[in-house]
Amino acid sequence: MIQVANLFKSFRGQQVLRGVNLEFATGKITTIVGTSGCGKTVLLKHLNALYLPDRGEIFIDGVDITKLRQKELYEIRSKFGVLFQGAALLDSLTVFDNVAFPLREKTTLTESEIKKKVDSRIEQVGLGKMGAKFPAELSGGMKKRAGLARALATDPEIVLFDEPTTGLDPVLATSIHQLIARTQDEFGYTGIIVSHTIPQVFEISDYVAMLAGGIIENVSAPAEFCASANPVVQQFIHGKTEGPIQVL
């Protein structure tokens, strides 16, 4: 169970999060939506303590991760897999070595066990013959797949997806969504997605949370979310320029 309680964060005097309260259901996919620059990625990066809040708590299985020392924090982070917006693959390593990287660094598996596991993950994300390629030789969609394979390499309990389909065409975006749904079904992880790709992302989401004005405006199942009477939610879903959301 991941619980965010009264989270505040500002950067150079600009208040981004103004008291976020949110619970993420274990073994389900929750998608965080909101306008560009509203703080979705900032919230996501708080969940594994890449950012520390100005105020508030984040509980992972009952442990407040905002108050942990580095060693304890790294133990908690071992439960996470993260797919970054640009995949964040290490440039100097091949796809295979990128996926093997957390296994070589954080586990005691032998090289043959690592190879077996990495080959399996690369196969699962549909990059069977791409293991020897470097990130610079991959397309945007392939990079996302490789990033997902790396995120899943250590069998994480929680996987964070930071805008997994941004910059991809609709067909590729759908294939990434399907991949997330399939791997979540297979591994049973708790998935947290930050995305703009609505309504497509709703198809794979169990819950949708809307961040606006630094707080969570609405959390509900996708169907209820779309039917919500909240004017902020309605303006966002229908992409209207007039309404409570200020267009800058």
Place this chain on the structure above:
Amino acid sequence: MIAFIGRLGQFSIDRVAAMGKMFNFLLAAFMLVFRRPAKLNLIVYHIKTIGVDSLSVVALSGFFTGMVMGFQGYYSLRKFSAESFLGSAAALGLIRELGPVLSAFMVTGRTGSAMAAELGTMRATEQIDALDSMAINPVKYLVSPRIIAGLIAMPLLTAIFDVIGIFGSYLVGVSMLGVSSGSFFAGIENSVVFHDVYSGFVKSISFGLIITWICCYKGFNAPPMATGVSQATTESVVLSFVLILVWDYFLTSIML
């Protein structure tokens, strides 16, 4: 007036805080060297990138510096009819001063800037965040091996610079200007003592530390955008050059 004093005070506090951050960064990088697992393969890899890959530029600059010293030394010494001291003048100048400083400049320009740009790009493309999120300490993985490699590679490069520089000076002085070969080498043998070599060695080690520390710090903390990377690269080179010269003055004054 009060506002000016306030701004001056804030500026001073910011500078001191930035220096504190830089020292903490260095301290953390050093402490993490001793934490398991050891990253010997990365240290060897970075000795190659700092040392082997800089070899040609260091050798070339050492050769031409030595030749210039041959000409300039001959011109100056001839005024006192002391051309036979060319060997000792060139060797002492290179071993004590020019070798460590110029090879450090070459390494800063060639490897230090690349180091800052690489780490800055890794910051901008979230690769450093990715390491952190995989529970891998990015300072231990990216910075500590580079600093240790710098400490090992820099004295070796300086030694090569010195030897090639002396050869360049010999080529000009003996082969072109007619200084006696025997007096050239006898001058070196009589004037260069262990303390001179030791002084150059200490300088080169400390310059290796300055280059890797400054360049890694600037790259690691670069603002995550294209201009941030270029700014970090420029700052790392300029600051390394300045610190090398300032530190050289202090070391020279205490080791003379």
